[in-house]
Amino acid sequence: MKKKYAKLIVPNDNVVTSVADIDENDVFNVIIGDREKTFASNHNVPFGHKIAIQEIKKGGEIVKYGHVIGIASIDIKVGDWVHIHNVMDNYEVR
Amino acid sequence: MEFYGFPRPDGQYGARNFVALMPIVGCVNAVALHIEKLIRGTRSITHHQGCLHPPLDTEQVTRTLVNLGKNPNCAAVLLIGLGCEMVKLEEVLEGIRESKKPVEAVMVHELGGMLETVSKGAQMAADMVLEASKIRREKTGLNNLVFCTKCGSSDTTSGLSSNLVVGEVCRMLTEIGGTFIQGEVCDIMGGEYALKELCVNPEEGDKIVGFVKDLYERGLAVGADTRGCQMTAGNVAGGLTTLVEKALGANAKGQMVPIQSALLYGERPGGPGRHIMATPGHGFENLTGGAAGGAQLILFTTGRGAPNGHPVIPAVKVCGNAKTNLTMGSHIDIDVSSVIEEAESIQQAGQRLFELAVDVASGRLTKAEILNFDSQMEILIKGPVM
Numbered sequence: 466m467k468k469k470y471a472k473l474i475v476p477n478d479n480v481v482t483s484v485a486d487i488d489e490n491d492v493f494n495v496i497i498g499d500r501e502k503t504f505a506s507n508h509n510v511p512f513g514h515k516i517a518i519q520e521i522k523k524g525g526e527i528v529k530y531g532h533v534i535g536i537a538s539i540d541i542k543v544g545d546w547v548h549i550h551n552v553m554d555n556y557e558v559r
Numbered sequence: 560m561e562f563y564g565f566p567r568p569d570g571q572y573g574a575r576n577f578v579a580l581m582p583i584v585g586c587v588n589a590v591a592l593h594i595e596k597l598i599r600g601t602r603s604i605t606h607h608q609g610c611l612h613p614p615l616d617t618e619q620v621t622r623t624l625v626n627l628g629k630n631p632n633c634a635a636v637l638l639i640g641l642g643c644e645m646v647k648l649e650e651v652l653e654g655i656r657e658s659k660k661p662v663e664a665v666m667v668h669e670l671g672g673m674l675e676t677v678s679k680g681a682q683m684a685a686d687m688v689l690e691a692s693k694i695r696r697e698k699t700g701l702n703n704l705v706f707c708t709k710c711g712s713s714d715t716t717s718g719l720s721s722n723l724v725v726g727e728v729c730r731m732l733t734e735i736g737g738t739f740i741q742g743e744v745c746d747i748m749g750g751e752y753a754l755k756e757l758c759v760n761p762e763e764g765d766k767i768v769g770f771v772k773d774l775y776e777r778g779l780a781v782g783a784d785t786r787g788c789q790m791t792a793g794n795v796a797g798g799l800t801t802l803v804e805k806a807l808g809a810n811a812k813g814q815m816v817p818i819q820s821a822l823l824y825g826e827r828p829g830g831p832g833r834h835i836m837a838t839p840g841h842g843f844e845n846l847t848g849g850a851a852g853g854a855q856l857i858l859f860t861t862g863r864g865a866p867n868g869h870p871v872i873p874a875v876k877v878c879g880n881a882k883t884n885l886t887m888g889s890h891i892d893i894d895v896s897s898v899i900e901e902a903e904s905i906q907q908a909g910q911r912l913f914e915l916a917v918d919v920a921s922g923r924l925t926k927a928e929i930l931n932f933d934s935q936m937e938i939l940i941k942g943p944v945m
Contacts, residue, residue, distance in 0.1 A: 535800060
C-alpha cells in the first residue's frame with residue numbers, strides 16, 4: 466500500500482499537515498530532517514488538515530510554520546486531528 | 560544560470576523591451592489603446608485613476624506612474640494626458656526622466672481631440688520603438704534581478720508547496736544580492752508579528768504592523784471586520800483553522816529571510832534584500848505595486864489556477880496542485896506538486912523555479928504573455944472616489 470505522508474513545515478512545529486486522506490487508525494509518515502518517523506492517526510483527517518505529533522495540553526500553543534497559530538481549547542493527544550473543534554483563535558489586531 | 564537583460568541608462572536591466580503608452584488619467588485610455596494597435600513594440604498601461612482623488616491618492620497615483628515608467632522593462636515611455644486631471648503631467652514626466660530613459664508626452668486638450676493625439680502620439684511612439692529595437696540584451700549578474708510575488712486563487716496546496724518554493728527562491732536570490740518584494744497586507748494580517756521579528760530594523764516592523772492596523776480600521780469604517788473577511792468557509796473545509804495559520808502560509812513566500820524595509824504602495828526599495836510593500840491582495844493593484852517597485856517579473860503562486868498577468872511584468876505561475884496542473888495547465892508555467900508528494904525537496908523545486916525565472920527574465924515567454932492574458936492593471940487608491 467502506498468505510504469501516507471503528513472508534512473512537517475518547521476522542525477519545532479507540534480502539528481503536521483496531511484497530504485493524503487488519512488483514516489482513523491491509519492499509520493502515516495513524517496519526514497523530520499533526514500529521518501522518517503511513523504505515527505498513528507486517531508481520527509479521519511482529510512488532505513490539508515492538521516494532526517498533532519506532540520501532546521498539547523488545554524491552553525497550550527499550537528505551533529505551525531514555527532509560530533503560534535492558536536491555543537488548544539481541550540487536551541490534544543498525539544495523533545489527534547487538530548482543527549476548529551479543539552483550537553481557539555487568539556488573534557487580535559493590536 | 561545566466562541573466563541576459565536589456566541595459567538601461569540608470570544601471571537597471573529589463574526583462575522586456577517595449578515602449579510604454581501610459582495614460583496619466585483613465586479618461587484617455589482609448590488613445591493608448593489606439594496607438595498600441597497601430598505601432599508594434601508598444602504596450603498600453605491603462606488604468607482608471609488620476610483624477611478626483613483626495614491629495615494622498617493623487618500623490619500615490621503619481622508615485623506609482625513615475626515608478627512604473629522607471630521599471631526596466633520599459634525602454635521608453637509616452638505619457639498621454641487629457642489636460643484637466645489632478646495628476647500633473649510635468650511631475651510624472653520629470654520623475655521618469657530621472658531614469659534617463661526617453662520619455663515624451665501628448666495632451667488631448669492641447670492637440671484638439673483623440674484623432675490628432677493618436678496621430679501625433681503614434682508618430683512619436685514609432686520613433687521610440689525604432690530606438691528601443693537597437694538595444695541588445697547583455698549578460699549581467701543575478702544580483703540585478705528584482706522579483707515580486709503574490710498568491711492568487713489559492714488553496715491548501717499554496718501554503719504547503721508553491722509558497723514555500725517561492726520562499727526558497729527569495730532566500731537564494733537575496734543571498735546573491737538580488738531584491739525581493741512581497742506584499743498583500745490582507746494576507747499578512749495575522750502574521751504581522753512574525754514578519755516584524757524578521758525585520759532588521761524594528762521601526763520597519765512597526766510599519767508592517769501599521770499596514771495591517773490601517774486595513775483593519777478602514778474595514779471597520781465601512782462596518783466590516785476584515786479578520787472575518789479573510790477566513791472563508793472553503794479555507795476551513797480545506798484544513799485552515801485560524802487566520803494566523805493562513806497568514807503564515809502566505810508569508811512563507813519569503814521564508815525566514817530578513818526584511819530590510821517596509822515600502823509604501825508603488826515605492827522603490829532603497830537597496831537589495833527582502834522588502835514588504837503595502838499592496839492589497841487584489842491582483843490588478845498588487846502586480847502594479849510590484850512593477851512600480853522595479854521588479855522585472857512576478858512569481859505568482861496559485862492553487863486553483865489564476866490566469867492573469869500584468870502589462871509591465873511577466874507573471875510566472877507556480878502551482879502545487881497536481882489536479883490544477885492537469886486541468887489548467889495552459890495557464891501554469893511550473894508544476895511543483897512533487898513537493899507535496901515528498902518526491903522533490905523544497906530546495907530542489909526552488910532551484911528549478913529560480914532557473915525558470917532567470918530564463919523568463921532573459922526572454923522566455925510566460926503562458927499569460929503567450930495567451931495575451933496580461934493587458935489589465937489598476938493602481939491602488941486608499942480614499943473615497945469623489
